[in-house]
Amino acid sequence: MDRVDETGQFLKSLGFPLLSIHHVATHHDFSAAGRRTLVIGPMGSGKTEFSARIWRDSRIALKKRGKAAQLTASGMVDRRDVFVVRSTLDKSRFPDYPDDALAYRGGYERCGDRIGAVRDSFGLEMLIAENPSVGTWIIDEAAFFDERIAYLMKDEAEQRGLCFICPTLVLNFRREIFNQTARLLLETATDIIPLTAYCEHPECLEDSLYTYRYYLVEGLECPALYFDPLIIIGGDRMKLDGKEPNYCTRCDRHHYLPGKEYTFFTLKPLGELAARGNIAPLLAELGAMAGAIETSRLYASLSSRCSDGEDGEVQMNSLRVPCIAERALVYLYAEQNLLSEEQVRFIVQELGLDRQYLEQRLADNRRPIALS
Numbered sequence: 523m524d525r526v527d528e529t530g531q532f533l534k535s536l537g538f539p540l541l542s543i544h545h546v547a548t549h550h551d552f553s554a555a556g557r558r559t560l561v562i563g564p565m566g567s568g569k570t571e572f573s574a575r576i577w578r579d580s581r582i583a584l585k586k587r588g589k590a591a592q593l594t595a596s597g598m599v600d601r602r603d604v605f606v607v608r609s610t611l612d613k614s615r616f617p618d619y620p621d622d623a624l625a626y627r628g629g630y631e632r633c634g635d636r637i638g639a640v641r642d643s644f645g646l647e648m649l650i651a652e653n654p655s656v657g658t659w660i661i662d663e664a665a666f667f668d669e670r671i672a673y674l675m676k677d678e679a680e681q682r683g684l685c686f687i688c689p690t691l692v693l694n695f696r697r698e699i700f701n702q703t704a705r706l707l708l709e710t711a712t713d714i715i716p717l718t719a720y721c722e723h724p725e726c727l728e729d730s731l732y733t734y735r736y737y738l739v740e741g742l743e744c745p746a747l748y749f750d751p752l753i754i755i756g757g758d759r760m761k762l763d764g765k766e767p768n769y770c771t772r773c774d775r776h777h778y779l780p781g782k783e784y785t786f787f788t789l790k791p792l793g794e795l796a797a798r799g800n801i802a803p804l805l806a807e808l809g810a811m812a813g814a815i816e817t818s819r820l821y822a823s824l825s826s827r828c829s830d831g832e833d834g835e836v837q838m839n840s841l842r843v844p845c846i847a848e849r850a851l852v853y854l855y856a857e858q859n860l861l862s863e864e865q866v867r868f869i870v871q872e873l874g875l876d877r878q879y880l881e882q883r884l885a886d887n888r889r890p891i892a893l894s
């Protein structure tokens with residue numbers, strides 16, 4: 523008899539009618555070796571809080587002795603011994619918490635010497651070697667790491683029985699697989715736990731699977747354009763600066779993503795022309811974005827595609843954000859590899875673009891250029 527049947531029988535013995543039993547949350551099973559568990563969902567769905575529950579479970583499980591303790595061990599590895607790993611890129615999310623805190627939106631857990639930050643999979647490999655008794659590794663935002671991490675975890679799990687729990691985004695704000703690392707994590711996982719949240723549109727109660735990026739300009743909701751820089755490092759506080767994004771969860775209807783058609787119809791082809799040596803059309807379009815947005819092909823595209831009404835008005839607000847030309851430049855250089863460093867510097871010089879913004883966003887996306 524499985525646990526659900528057992529619970530149903532127990533409730534029946536107390537006089538309750540037959541009910542559908544849903545086990546939404548259970549204590550973590552530290553006895554199973556070699557698991558690679560992805561905890562996925564949009565921002566705000568409770569992925570890190572889920573990991574904090576596992577940390578709390580480990581504190582209780584570590585008090586067990588005898589046969590109970592033997593069930594969680596593989597050689598010198600004890601899966602009740604949990605270590606939390608964060609990306610150095612993501613450490614700024616919760617600046618007001620202690621350095622040893624596993625922080626989430628509703629609070630935090632102090633992890634003492636069982637928490638650290640690494641830059642890449644090689645840093646994780648060193649941590650694992652330095653902590654040979656640790657059997658469960660929580661890798662927060664695993665998709666921020668290089669692709670190698672998926673196979674490092676797979677090898678450690680299969681060879682030594684280590685378990686890995688990865689609360690991470692697998693979809694970006696464009697509703698696409700976040701990156702190649704996220705794709706490999708999905709391929710090599712043994713367990714997937716999907717989390718959802720209410721759509722955060724004020725008039726909606728639908729379930730949400732998507733992370734929505736938007737900006738606030740003069741109090742107006744301005745959806746991120748499709749070609750907005752993929753990675754923007756920052757905290758979880760509300761931002762009133764149009765250069766810094768905010769995030770929430772949204773359902774399919776209220777997840778606005780203006781500019782996708784424009785990106786593939788116009789922006790990327792202009793970048794491909796520039797890659798072949800004809801930079802003038804791209805320069806003209808970026809100049810229009812920077813100086814007279816209503817004369818740009820981007821404005822024409824959005825005007826023709828955004829329907830009338832409130833939703834259309836919100837999508838047109840995407841053109842209110844600053845540094846649109848800079849965002850397009852980051853997309854073409856850092857993501858599409860269509861422009862050279864020399865071309866980027868030339869465009870920045872010719873159009874007088876915001877060097878500080880560009881340097882920060884290019885560094886966020888691991889394609890830094892010194893422009894100052």
